[in-house]
Amino acid sequence: MAPLDMFEAMERTQLGKDMLELSERSPLDIITDTFENDRVRALMLYTTCMWGLNPKETGLGFFVPLLLDRGMNKAYCQGGSHKLAGALAREFVRNGGCILDSSQVNKISTQNGAVCGVELWEGRTLHSKVVISSLDPQTTFLDLVGTENLSGDLKDSVSGWEDDKWSYSTLHVASDEAPKYACGDPWVDQSFMTIAGFESMDQIIDHWENVIAGKLDLQAFGGHSTCQTLLDPHLSRVPGKHVSFFQSHAPYGIEGGWEQRGPEFQEAVLAKWQKAAPNMTAENRLMTALETPEDIEIRLPNMRRGSIKHGDYNPLQLGCFRPNQECSGTDTPIPGLYVCGASTYPGGLVLGGPGYLAANKVADDMGVARWWKPTPEMEKYRRTYLD
Numbered sequence: 001m002a003p004l005d006m007f008e009a010m011e012r013t014q015l016g017k018d019m020l021e022l023s024e025r026s027p028l029d030i031i032t033d034t035f036e037n038d039r040v041r042a043l044m045l046y047t048t049c050m051w052g053l054n055p056k057e058t059g060l061g062f063f064v065p066l067l068l069d070r071g072m073n074k075a076y077c078q079g080g081s082h083k084l085a086g087a088l089a090r091e092f093v094r095n096g097g098c099i100l101d102s103s104q105v106n107k108i109s110t111q112n113g114a115v116c117g118v119e120l121w122e123g124r125t126l127h128s129k130v131v132i133s134s135l136d137p138q139t140t141f142l143d144l145v146g147t148e149n150l151s152g153d154l155k156d157s158v159s160g161w162e163d164d165k166w167s168y169s170t171l172h173v174a175s176d177e178a179p180k181y182a183c184g185d186p187w188v189d190q191s192f193m194t195i196a197g198f199e200s201m202d203q204i205i206d207h208w209e210n211v212i213a214g215k216l217d218l219q220a221f222g223g224h225s226t227c228q229t230l231l232d233p234h235l236s237r238v239p240g241k242h243v244s245f246f247q248s249h250a251p252y253g254i255e256g257g258w259e260q261r262g263p264e265f266q267e268a269v270l271a272k273w274q275k276a277a278p279n280m281t282a283e284n285r286l287m288t289a290l291e292t293p294e295d296i297e298i299r300l301p302n303m304r305r306g307s308i309k310h311g312d313y314n315p316l317q318l319g320c321f322r323p324n325q326e327c328s329g330t331d332t333p334i335p336g337l338y339v340c341g342a343s344t345y346p347g348g349l350v351l352g353g354p355g356y357l358a359a360n361k362v363a364d365d366m367g368v369a370r371w372w373k374p375t376p377e378m379e380k381y382r383r384t385y386l387d
């Protein structure tokens, strides 16, 4: 939906008007006005911006209540998030779909300007009138379709796509005991996410500004931790033992490179974690594994430079601009080629939104009857703002 149409639609309800008003303000501004205590503000700012909003940027203020709500109602997929993918795969196969694992697509083929299939890395060609790509725009359009098959406008929009402003470095720890935090509140030990290392909003902002500049100050960084086995004891192969992680925002292109800086970062995380949770000692730890932004890109090449959302959240890469104006409706200027995934509307993280919209669009275009139904909330949203 174009920004003007969206503006008009939001004007239909008071809630919509409130959201529009918020949009003009930065997360920092909204949090500072809404909360009084600096530590509470720090917590709220971290929760709001941890997925990639710039605390000082205006234009995306409507994300603040959305992401605060998400942070306060975090959800965990029993067994790990791959169980969600597995459940979706079962549903797909049950309805006649076929999944080829470990089949890297090397090329999206076109004939007379329209999609006609894909070429796989091991030499096979799959013929199809429709291809839906869930990869980042550079991979889909520049690498797989090829610049020679793109219009000038599309080539320009894709070339201007910006990666996430920061990535993550995650230290996973297997331990005898779950972390026990020193703050004197036993509920903290049970919490889904514990933020450690920051005492104020300013410290958080300094850390993020450092990261954006490609730096990591090991004296002044923080992050969030979760002990997954508290929620899901089956994750540990040895009954009664625990797995947890401590995750920090981190730059992809760090000075000195991750191979050299990784061990140093790991030591700093362990020291910070132990300061907050004194039982996270060397004796308690059974095993550690660090995943750096470079490792993320190796695991998932479409997460370029460790971009966990396949591209930055900024006003020019969200809404009808995600991934660009030509493709934000899921279809693209290349007949038969559709896009979904984190780089498309409504955005990254485990939302399911992009895939849902693409499935609807392709089913409608192909004249296939949908076997799925929207939730009552989606129906309400459609009736209120879209009809």
Ligand SMILES: Cc1cc2nc3c(=O)[nH]c(=O)nc-3n(C[C@H](O)[C@H](O)[C@H](O)COP(=O)(O)OP(=O)(O)OC[C@H]3O[C@@H](n4cnc5c(N)ncnc54)[C@H](O)[C@@H]3O)c2cc1C
Pocket (backbone or CB within 6 Å): 103, 104, 105, 106, 134, 135, 168, 170, 296, 299, 300, 301, 302, 303, 308, 309, 310, 340, 341, 342, 343, 348, 349, 350, 351
């Ligand atoms: C360390 C980390 C922590 C995160 N934490 C959270 C969290 O707590 N909550 C949350 O909501 N989100 C989190 N995310 C983000 C979330 O995982 C992503 O935004 C989400 O996975 C995007 O889903 P997607 O289906 O669009 O793409 P992806 O999950 O990136 O899937 C793309 C798939 O395409 C495959 N692929 C790549 N190239 C090709 C090719 N040429 N041919 C065929 N297949 C290809 C990849 O192997 C991959 O399987 C995290 C991400 C990371 C890396």
